[in-house]
Amino acid sequence: MNKLKKLWVENRILFVLFIIVSVCLLLILGVCVSYFFGSSKSSYGDRLDGIEEVQVTDEMKNNFIDNMKKDETIQNVSIHTQGKIIYIYFEFTSNVTLVEAQSKALASITNFEQKYLDFYDIHFTLENSGTENSEGFLIMGSKNVNGTGLIWNNNTEVTKDSE
Numbered sequence: 001m002n003k004l005k006k007l008w009v010e011n012r013i014l015f016v017l018f019i020i021v022s023v024c025l026l027l028i029l030g031v032c033v034s035y036f037f038g039s040s041k042s043s044y045g046d047r048l049d050g051i052e053e054v055q056v057t058d059e060m061k062n063n064f065i066d067n068m069k070k071d072e073t074i075q076n077v078s079i080h081t082q083g084k085i086i087y088i089y090f091e092f093t094s095n096v097t098l099v100e101a102q103s104k105a106l107a108s109i110t111n112f113e114q115k116y117l118d119f120y121d122i123h124f125t126l127e128n129s130g131t132e133n134s135e136g137f138l139i140m141g142s143k144n145v146n147g148t149g150l151i152w153n154n155n156t157e158v159t160k161d162s163e
Contacts, residue, residue, distance in 0.1 A: 048084065054120070064112075073095070075093055090127065
């Protein structure tokens with residue numbers, strides 16, 4: 001017993017420091033484990049939860065394409081989904097203006113049921129190759145789940161004619 005008492009008296013600072021370091025290492029280990037091996041079951045998190053109930057089927061995609069191809073001003077339509085985004089591509093004939101194309105894209109949203117609009121973001125790509133007299137356009141827009149309308153980008157170069 002005297003040996004233990006003597007060991008404690010001579011090395012008490014080292015024992016206290018050892019206990020503090022041990023506690024700190026355990027806390028760091030706990031934080032690292034929870035950070036790198038979190039409690040989430042999916043490696044993608046929970047953003048795709050519920051996607052099975054509102055899955056966009058091939059039949060729905062084909063119906064959408066058939067409805068859009070009834071319009072003579074639309075040359076080509078494609079649709080695909082990735083995650084929670086529906087990508088729609090329209091290629092228009094050369095006589096369609098940008099405003100007409102945007103209004104047709106907005107009208108195409110009515111082909112989706114409300115449950116799809118409440119779950120998926122929609123991304124549009126509108127293209128018109130143009131003719132000799134018109135320049136054509138390539139514009140992208142999107143509708144967010146929480147939004148009410150479409151937001152269009154404006155990446156068109158503006159050039160000033162020198163006089």
